Amino acid sequence: MERIYENERIRVIWDPDKCMHSGICTEGLPQVFDIHKRPWVDTNAAAVEDMKRVIGACPSGALRYEVPNELDHARSGGDRDVTKTE
Numbered sequence: 199m200e201r202i203y204e205n206e207r208i209r210v211i212w213d214p215d216k217c218m219h220s221g222i223c224t225e226g227l228p229q230v231f232d233i234h235k236r237p238w239v240d241t242n243a244a245a246v247e248d249m250k251r252v253i254g255a256c257p258s259g260a261l262r263y264e265v266p267n268e269l270d271h272a273r274s275g276g277d278r279d280v281t282k283t284e
């Protein structure tokens with residue numbers, strides 16, 4: 199069953215059934231992914247971009263993320279493309 203670790207900037211989803219314990223996440227960002235802590239994922243311990251990079255390197259697909267702000271930016275970015283017809 200998937201576990202979720204989140205703050206207001208990112209949601210990290212981990213599926214223990216898929217994890218092959220490669221250690222990519224714990225070596226890449228040990229301040230976030232620490233199996234000796236509970237919970238073992240601390241989403242406040244690093245920048246979102248760093249977490250996205252390490253999660254993207256997970257070889258099994260056990261880790262994935264959702265970043266709600268990216269959707270907000272995409273919507274607000276459309277304002278710049280408004281053209282005047284006058």
Ligand code: SF4
Nearest residue numbers: 217218220221223256
């Ligand atoms: S990188 Fe992915 S497969 Fe490797 S230990 Fe972390 S969650 Fe498991």
